[in-house]
Each structure stands twice: as structure tokens, then as C-alpha cells.
Amino acid sequence: MNAYIPRPLLYLSRQHDGTLCRHLAQQGWKPHFASSVSDLEGMDLDSQPMAGLLDLRAGVAPADLQAVEPWLALRNIGWIGLTDGASDLTPVARNMLGLYFIDYCTAPCDDAHVDYALGHAVGMATLRSSTAQAFPHAPRPDGMIGNCEAMQALFRSIAKVSRWDMPVLISGESGTGKELAARAIHQASARASGPFIAVNCAAIPPTLLMSELFGYERGAFTGAAKRKPGRIELAHGGTLFLDEIGDMPLESQTSLLRFLETGHIERLGSTESIAVDVRVVSATHVDLQAAVAAERFRGDLYHRLCVLRVKQPPLRERERDIVLLAEHILNQIRKHSPERIRGFSPAALRSLHAHDWPGNVRELINRIRNAAAMCEDGVIRPCDLELHSPAETERPPTLAKVRHAAELQALKEALQRHHERLIDVAEELGISRVTLFRMMREHKLQVRRGELDVVEQRA
Ligand SMILES: Nc1ncnc2c1ncn2[C@@H]1O[C@H](COP(=O)(O)OP(=O)(O)OP(=O)(O)O)[C@@H](O)[C@H]1O
Structure with a gap:
């Protein structure tokens, strides 16, 4: 042997x-x-x-x-x-x-x-x-995962905008990977060897945002014990990522616009003008044009920021990638897991695929984290993900069912083609007449003499 x-x-x-x-x-x-x-x-x-x-x-x-x-x-x-x-x-x-x-x-x-x-x-x-090859979950060098059309379109957009040294506005729902996309643009750009500095405009209190962005001199305000460069200055030679730009207060918007127009900043408490060379990539989950119409966002700043546009697809448009993303997330979790996690059960993969995910990848990440901690024997099942186990009907058909359906189809077609002449049907299908009779009985098929239709017998 x-x-x-x-x-x-x-x-x-x-x-x-x-x-x-x-x-x-x-x-x-x-x-x-x-x-x-x-x-x-x-x-x-x-x-x-x-x-x-x-x-x-x-x-x-x-x-x-x-x-x-x-x-x-x-x-x-x-x-x-x-x-x-x-x-x-x-x-x-x-x-x-x-x-x-x-x-x-x-x-x-x-x-x-x-x-x-x-x-x-x-x-x-x-x-x-071979399963590992069928589901390649190695991320791109920029850490992004995606095979579906929406993500392929995003990757093409990233590649295109990376070649131009112009501001980019990334729009998309919260937690869909806008920061990842911004980093990908930076890494693929001529500024890749420079810094990538991210500022979440919604996370910094409005009173502090100006000093965070522009920096300050010693004594500029109470508590300014020593000079501190701002994030714009720190991004010199690289990319400044302004996340949640729609939440930027109007006062900071005005100063940012001035910087974008002149390429110079002044630290708080100083009149010295410092030339800074950065590319601004901003992101928003709100409709900035509506914010402009509602006068919550300066129209002139919008046009400065939104020269090149990239649209981040929500998770619900990335259906084909859910399992890929889930495997990738689990691989990340495995690196820090105190216990061995073997993987998702087939039912868990089906339930992940069948679930109607809203836009947020973070929800998917959190569910998998929780499931990884809660699962038993290292296998993640639908209940660990708090998802319904997909119904029997959603399962892929068994080989027996596929074979049965294919046989029935072949028999029906041959019977119709040969106008019920069973000798010819058996010959075409390469089986004996006895086998043909047996198969017709198994498939509850009978022929009505003189009619072309093949009808299924009632069980
Ligand atoms: N295509 C992807 N491949 C791998 N991980 C992804 C992908 N998309 C999103 N993620 C992951 O989802 C999480 C959220 O991504 P990110 O912070 O970039 O989203 P965001 O849109 O900037 O969020 P927010 O709007 O809250 O700022 C991150 O952990 C990120 O690694």
C-alpha cells in the first residue's frame, strides 16, 4: 500500500x-x-x-x-x-x-x-x-483585510490618492476602518518615511484642541510650564490625520483653514510663524455637506479638506469578507490569549455570515473577543457569539442531496429529450433498463404515454 x-x-x-x-x-x-x-x-x-x-x-x-x-x-x-x-x-x-x-x-x-x-x-x-489557502487571512502590509468588491474598490482608491500630495477626505460610518485607510494612504505615499500623526477631534475637549493642534509657548496660559509643539508641527514631513473632523469647533476650524492656506502655524503665546509641510487626511462619519448647509462647518474649510475623496464601505456591504475578517480578528486575539483557541465551529462561521451586520467592524471585533473568552474547549460556537445557529435550511447541501438532485435533473431531461423512449434514455445515460426503472422508482418518476411531460408521482 x-x-x-x-x-x-x-x-x-x-x-x-x-x-x-x-x-x-x-x-x-x-x-x-x-x-x-x-x-x-x-x-x-x-x-x-x-x-x-x-x-x-x-x-x-x-x-x-x-x-x-x-x-x-x-x-x-x-x-x-x-x-x-x-x-x-x-x-x-x-x-x-x-x-x-x-x-x-x-x-x-x-x-x-x-x-x-x-x-x-x-x-x-x-x-x-487547503482551507487555509481558500481563506487567506493574511492582511495587506497596511493591515487591511478585504476581498469583496467594495474593499477592492477602496484599495484602488487608496492606491490612486496616495500618488497625489493633496488633502483627502475619508467618509464612512463609525468603526469601519477610516483610520486604517488613512494609515494605508500615508504608507503608500511619498511621505511614508515621515510621521503619521492622528488627532481625534471629537475626543479632545474643545478648550484643549487649539493647544493640541498648534502647540504653545511656556507661560502661554496657566499651567503651560514649558513649550510644547502641537500635533501639526509634529507631523512635519508626514501626514496629519484629523479624525471626526465634523466635530471640530468653529474656532479651531478657522485656525486650521489659515494653516491650510498659508502652510504656517503660530504656537499659542507666540507670534513666530513656523512653516510646516504636512499632508492632511481627514475623516468624518457625519455628512459634512449637510453640516456646511447647517452652518456647523465652514464651507471654505470643507473645500480645502475635500480635494480627493475616499468612501469607506460599511460592514453590511462587505458580506463576503465577514468570515475573512472574523478569522483575522481571531488570529490577533490568539496572540494575547491566555488559552489555546482552536477556531470557529462551522455553525459559528455560518452564523457570522448569516448575521445582518450593521456598519461597524468594532461590533464584530467585540463579539469575537467576548466569544474567545467565553468559549469552551477553545471552539467558538454560535452561542458564544450570541448569534442564532443558522437554520438547517441554510446549511450547504450534503453530497447525497446534491447527487440526488443531479440524478433527478438528468433523468427528467433525458426522458423529455427522448420522448419517453426508455431504451434510448437508458442508452444515453449509460445504464441498463433495469437500473433506469429502479432510479425512476426511487425518484418517484413516471411517464405518461403520449405526453411529453414527465410527471412526478405523488408519494
Ligand atoms: N478592512 C479591515 N481589515 C482589518 N481590520 C479592520 C478593517 N476595517 C476595520 N478594521 C478594524 O476595525 C477597527 C475600527 O477601525 P478604525 O478605528 O480604523 O475605524 P474608524 O472608522 O476610524 O472608526 P471611528 O469612526 O470610530 O474613528 C480597528 O480595530 C480596525 O483594525
């Missing part, structure tokens, strides 16, 4: 079992032997799917097991444990076995069980590797 196709296998044991090794070689396995974690570290294993055999018998210390955990978590290795019986394991080993292993074999190992388990392990590793 597969004797001529060597299949890679990672075999980690303090004492490799000679009989087992001979059996593995006969079965076409090509083992990489490791006796310790440091052996593993020195190995040049590529990312092809493989089986892993970990000997949990020879008194593996909990510390050793923990050190091996990064290898157990690799998606391209399907692990099988060798034990003296699961009940003889330490609590740490039992926990790991449950979390990471596809199966275990109890010594003395039955050859057939080992063969079956290792074959299964490679199959699972192959499946996981």
Missing part, C-alpha cells in the same frame, strides 16, 4: 520504537525522527501536509509538552499520540491530546489502527492546509 510514494511523517519520541519504525517504512512512510524539542527546532520542515506521531509514553514532562505546543498547533501537521492509555496521562498531556490531536493509539499498537490513524492525520492536515 503506497509503498512507492514516501509520505512524510514527523516522529517525536525519546525512544523510537524499532518495530513500529520498520512497519512505517513498509507502509511507505518517510519519517523525520526527533528525540527532543531542540531536534525539532533544527529541522527544515517545509509546509507540506504531513502526519505527526508524538510519543506521550516515556514520561514527557509538562514543560516539554508545552515547548512542543507550537508544533502541535501547525495546521499542516496532523498529530497522532502514542499512549499507554489516555487515563494514564498527566492532566496537561490529556488536555493537549484533546486540543491538538486527531487520534491516539494505545500501546502495544495495533498496526491497522496506526495505519488508519496516520492516513487520517495526513488527510486532515491536507484539508486544513
Whole structure:
């Protein structure tokens, strides 16, 4: 069986079992032997799917097991444990076995069980590797995730506006990623090596906003113990990101407009004019044109800021990306998680996809964070996400259902094409007449002589 196709296998044991090794070689396995974690570290294993055999018998210390955990978590290795019986394991080993292993074999190992388990392990590793490729969740260098059309259009806009050294206004609902887009524009621009300074105009009290933006000299006001440069000055040579620009008080709007027109600032308490070279990228979740009409926002400032425009799509227009984003968010959470999080259950992925998300990515992030903390066995289920489990009807059809539907369709079409001449139908479908009769019975099909219609019998 597969004797001529060597299949890679990672075999980690303090004492490799000679009989087992001979059996593995006969079965076409090509083992990489490791006796310790440091052996593993020195190995040049590529990312092809493989089986892993970990000997949990020879008194593996909990510390050793923990050190091996990064290898157990690799998606391209399907692990099988060798034990003296699961009940003889330490609590740490039992926990790991449950979390990471596809199966275990109890010594003395039955050859057939080992063969079956290792074959299964490679199959699972192959499946996981191909799933990882089907859902690539590696973010772009700017940290943005998105495959859907709306995000592709956004990425194209970002690439275009990045080439021009002009003000950009990003509009979009709260929490949709406007700051990420602003950073992406900066990183792709000629100013990338300069600073990126973000100011949230809504988060800074109006009385402090002027000093934050323009800085101040010592003694400019009570409490100004020493000179402090403002955020505009700090952004010199780079990009100034003004978030929630619609919430900027009118007084600051006037000063900002003056700066945009002259390219100079004056710190509070000083008359010295300082030339500052920044590109302004601003963002708003409110309709700025309506704010201009309501005289809450200066029209001349609006036209200064809104030279190039980028529209950030809300989450509800990024339906195809929800699962991609969710996997990405979970990967971020995993880095700081005190516990191993294995991933979303298939039902959880379906419920994430089916949920009617409003515009906010932050809601998605918070739900996943909460679910990661609340889930059991490291698997996130719909209830952890506080989402309904999608109804049975929303599930993808089983292979049996697909096959049944395809057979019925083929039978109906052939019967119609050949005007019920069953000999011709059987010949075209490549089956015997007996099989055709049986299939028609199974599909509750009958033909009405003399009519072209094929009707389904009543059950
Ligand atoms: N396409 C995306 N890829 C990865 N993460 C995203 C994406 N879009 C949004 N996020 C994440 O969503 C969160 C909110 O994004 P961000 O702060 O950029 O939104 P915002 O529109 O600027 O919010 P606000 O309007 O409240 O200022 C961040 O944690 C961000 O990393």
C-alpha cells in the first residue's frame, strides 16, 4: 500500500520504537525522527501536509509538552499520540491530546489502527492546509483585510490618492476602518518615511484642541510650564490625520483653514510663524455637506479638506469578507490569549455570515473577543457569539442531496429529450433498463404515454 510514494511523517519520541519504525517504512512512510524539542527546532520542515506521531509514553514532562505546543498547533501537521492509555496521562498531556490531536493509539499498537490513524492525520492536515489557502487571512502590509468588491474598490482608491500630495477626505460610518485607510494612504505615499500623526477631534475637549493642534509657548496660559509643539508641527514631513473632523469647533476650524492656506502655524503665546509641510487626511462619519448647509462647518474649510475623496464601505456591504475578517480578528486575539483557541465551529462561521451586520467592524471585533473568552474547549460556537445557529435550511447541501438532485435533473431531461423512449434514455445515460426503472422508482418518476411531460408521482 503506497509503498512507492514516501509520505512524510514527523516522529517525536525519546525512544523510537524499532518495530513500529520498520512497519512505517513498509507502509511507505518517510519519517523525520526527533528525540527532543531542540531536534525539532533544527529541522527544515517545509509546509507540506504531513502526519505527526508524538510519543506521550516515556514520561514527557509538562514543560516539554508545552515547548512542543507550537508544533502541535501547525495546521499542516496532523498529530497522532502514542499512549499507554489516555487515563494514564498527566492532566496537561490529556488536555493537549484533546486540543491538538486527531487520534491516539494505545500501546502495544495495533498496526491497522496506526495505519488508519496516520492516513487520517495526513488527510486532515491536507484539508486544513487547503482551507487555509481558500481563506487567506493574511492582511495587506497596511493591515487591511478585504476581498469583496467594495474593499477592492477602496484599495484602488487608496492606491490612486496616495500618488497625489493633496488633502483627502475619508467618509464612512463609525468603526469601519477610516483610520486604517488613512494609515494605508500615508504608507503608500511619498511621505511614508515621515510621521503619521492622528488627532481625534471629537475626543479632545474643545478648550484643549487649539493647544493640541498648534502647540504653545511656556507661560502661554496657566499651567503651560514649558513649550510644547502641537500635533501639526509634529507631523512635519508626514501626514496629519484629523479624525471626526465634523466635530471640530468653529474656532479651531478657522485656525486650521489659515494653516491650510498659508502652510504656517503660530504656537499659542507666540507670534513666530513656523512653516510646516504636512499632508492632511481627514475623516468624518457625519455628512459634512449637510453640516456646511447647517452652518456647523465652514464651507471654505470643507473645500480645502475635500480635494480627493475616499468612501469607506460599511460592514453590511462587505458580506463576503465577514468570515475573512472574523478569522483575522481571531488570529490577533490568539496572540494575547491566555488559552489555546482552536477556531470557529462551522455553525459559528455560518452564523457570522448569516448575521445582518450593521456598519461597524468594532461590533464584530467585540463579539469575537467576548466569544474567545467565553468559549469552551477553545471552539467558538454560535452561542458564544450570541448569534442564532443558522437554520438547517441554510446549511450547504450534503453530497447525497446534491447527487440526488443531479440524478433527478438528468433523468427528467433525458426522458423529455427522448420522448419517453426508455431504451434510448437508458442508452444515453449509460445504464441498463433495469437500473433506469429502479432510479425512476426511487425518484418517484413516471411517464405518461403520449405526453411529453414527465410527471412526478405523488408519494
Ligand atoms: N478592512 C479591515 N481589515 C482589518 N481590520 C479592520 C478593517 N476595517 C476595520 N478594521 C478594524 O476595525 C477597527 C475600527 O477601525 P478604525 O478605528 O480604523 O475605524 P474608524 O472608522 O476610524 O472608526 P471611528 O469612526 O470610530 O474613528 C480597528 O480595530 C480596525 O483594525
